[in-house]
Amino acid sequence: MHITRRDLLRWGIVLGGGATLASGRRSSGADGNLPPSPRTDPFIVELKAGQGIPPVATPVAAFPTQADPGNCLNPDGTTAFHVHGPRTVPANTEFFLIHETPVVHSFHPQLPPNVLWGYNGEIPGPTIIAKSGTPQLVRFVNDLPINDPVGIGEPITAIHRHGGFQNPEDDGYPLDTFCSGQSRDYYYPNRPDKGLLQNEHSTNWYHDHAIDITGPNVYRGLAGFYPYQTPIDTGNENDPPPALGLPSGPFDIGLVFQDRRFDAQGRLVYNTFDHNGFIGDKFCVNGLIQPFLKVQRRKYRFRLLNGSNARVYQFFLSTGQPFVAIGTDSHLLPAPVTVQSIRLAPAERVEVVIDFTNFANNTEIFLVNRLQQTDGRKPDGLVSPGTQILKFLVQGTTPAPDPSRVPTTLLPVTEGPAQLLPQVRVQRRFQFERSDGAWVINGLFFDENRINARPTFRRPEIWIIESGGGWVHPVHIHLSEFFVLSRDGKTPPPLERGRKDTILIGGDVGREVRILIEFDDPRDTPSTTPQRYVFHCHNIEHEDMRMMGQFEVQP
Ligand code: C2O
Ligand code: CU
Ligand code: CU
Numbered sequence: 001m002h003i004t005r006r007d008l009l010r011w012g013i014v015l016g017g018g019a020t021l022a023s024g025r026r027s028s029g030a031d032g033n034l035p036p037s038p039r040t041d042p043f044i045v046e047l048k049a050g051q052g053i054p055p056v057a058t059p060v061a062a063f064p065t066q067a068d069p070g071n072c073l074n075p076d077g078t079t080a081f082h083v084h085g086p087r088t089v090p091a092n093t094e095f096f097l098i099h100e101t102p103v104v105h106s107f108h109p110q111l112p113p114n115v116l117w118g119y120n121g122e123i124p125g126p127t128i129i130a131k132s133g134t135p136q137l138v139r140f141v142n143d144l145p146i147n148d149p150v151g152i153g154e155p156i157t158a159i160h161r162h163g164g165f166q167n168p169e170d171d172g173y174p175l176d177t178f179c180s181g182q183s184r185d186y187y188y189p190n191r192p193d194k195g196l197l198q199n200e201h202s203t204n205w206y207h208d209h210a211i212d213i214t215g216p217n218v219y220r221g222l223a224g225f226y227p228y229q230t231p232i233d234t235g236n237e238n239d240p241p242p243a244l245g246l247p248s249g250p251f252d253i254g255l256v257f258q259d260r261r262f263d264a265q266g267r268l269v270y271n272t273f274d275h276n277g278f279i280g281d282k283f284c285v286n287g288l289i290q291p292f293l294k295v296q297r298r299k300y301r302f303r304l305l306n307g308s309n310a311r312v313y314q315f316f317l318s319t320g321q322p323f324v325a326i327g328t329d330s331h332l333l334p335a336p337v338t339v340q341s342i343r344l345a346p347a348e349r350v351e352v353v354i355d356f357t358n359f360a361n362n363t364e365i366f367l368v369n370r371l372q373q374t375d376g377r378k379p380d381g382l383v384s385p386g387t388q389i390l391k392f393l394v395q396g397t398t399p400a401p402d403p404s405r406v407p408t409t410l411l412p413v414t415e416g417p418a419q420l421l422p423q424v425r426v427q428r429r430f431q432f433e434r435s436d437g438a439w440v441i442n443g444l445f446f447d448e449n450r451i452n453a454r455p456t457f458r459r460p461e462i463w464i465i466e467s468g469g470g471w472v473h474p475v476h477i478h479l480s481e482f483f484v485l486s487r488d489g490k491t492p493p494p495l496e497r498g499r500k501d502t503i504l505i506g507g508d509v510g511r512e513v514r515i516l517i518e519f520d521d522p523r524d525t526p527s528t529t530p531q532r533y534v535f536h537c538h539n540i541e542h543e544d545m546r547m548m549g550q551f552e553v554q555p
Helices: 005-008 019-029 213-217 417-423 540-544
Strands: 096-106 114-119 136-142 159-160 183-190 204-210 225-228 252-260 280-286 291-296 299-306 313-317 323-328 330-339 342-344 350-357 362-370 381-395 426-436 438-441 461-469 475-478 480-488 502-505 512-519 531-537 548-553
Touching: 096 540, 159 183, 204 213, 204 299, 213 540, 225 252, 280 381, 299 342, 342 350, 417 480, 417 512, 426 475, 461 475, 461 502, 475 540, 480 502, 502 512, 512 548
Parallel strands: 096 136, 252 299, 291 381, 426 461
Antiparallel strands: 096 114, 136 183, 159 204, 204 225, 252 280, 299 350, 313 342, 313 362, 323 330, 323 350, 362 381, 426 438, 461 512, 475 502, 475 531, 480 512, 531 548
């Protein structure tokens, strides 16, 4: 039997008196001290449809919805919080069926294949496209093996659509688990908060969120993209205004960055005893180590997602040209922003448009990460030249036809700080820090029986989120996206002036952020009882080691 972080918590090794074992193992087991992964040659594996670019999930015929299974962890004395019977969904609901299954996956031709866990056996999972105004019912079936020889992750899952506006029972609350042989239905209304155009979503992603084991389960492969089509971001670059005409179809590509580590035999390695945050030494894009992508001479939209457990990136283009950013986290920006580099913490998304029109045939352009990090506690700083992670290989002796556009106005904010700040009556402060070999918020470990905050629907609040000590924490709040008012009292950097659902604190980005947040009720018929959601550090090892709290929104 392999030991998991769940076992450590269950046995009280870390949170109780037995901290010696954990800290002793930790000092000898920090990832930087693990033997390096075997050598692999960069840019020999192609990122293409069917290999790294996952299929788009297709709807299935409507099926009867089912009662939730309850928490399959009950033997531990924990209970499911949200359990309900079969439900009635609107007539226009799209149905999907996704199986969590083992999959034989090749990270790189010079390494032997590894058995990962994938949604529908895909790495990353199939892309599920949400159409604003069309609800979806997704049944996830857990077909993961109970006796898994690899020993990374556990066949206990909960699905969170990160950035999504959905009911608590469909939000992947960490105790609403379903185990091997069970399934659970998730209903997504796919409406913007408050019905406002400014709140139409752009890039969500979905990933495992089971209590204590999210880190290894995501590391094993359980993550995928969940982009939206909206009245202005239609998914078709040929649509006339008011559609934005952003690059679409094969020219709209999700890129998820994840670091991995392998032993001398090329087997995937995960370190259960490193609670600082797992850091790999191989850079994967969509599950492939340092791949190349053939691009035509035209514009592309790339949805960059940091799907790593603990690593922070800072991306540059090898040509020195800037990025044109069009979105951050779950929303498009009000207007495109030109930036020289992109800092991306775990779970953050930045969408960019890169124009390859003026490059000659066979030009090689690299996406470079210059932020070095060897420990989950924080990045070491910028280095030069950094690591080339992805190669764009330009194809074509002449420019390709390109009907796509990048309008100067994308998604204007009509209800921002100017409108919401005068309504604020409540301010809360959350301190994220280390304690007893694990991680706390305001001095407290996650406890499913404690509510850390009770905001009210549609009453905006100010939250002050700060890092105690020199550690960095990418803090994620479920249900809503927020405005960053300031960082250490100063105006936030350009990419943090749109809406965010994850924000990095600590280290060189600054100790504290002030955010403006408002929660809307996602129910089709308004809630009459408090609605419970989590917020947590998205360094997933910190999250698993209890850096999580919950809020209950009052009707
Ligand atoms: Cu992406 Cu609560 O997580
Ligand atoms: Cu979320
Ligand atoms: Cu953290």
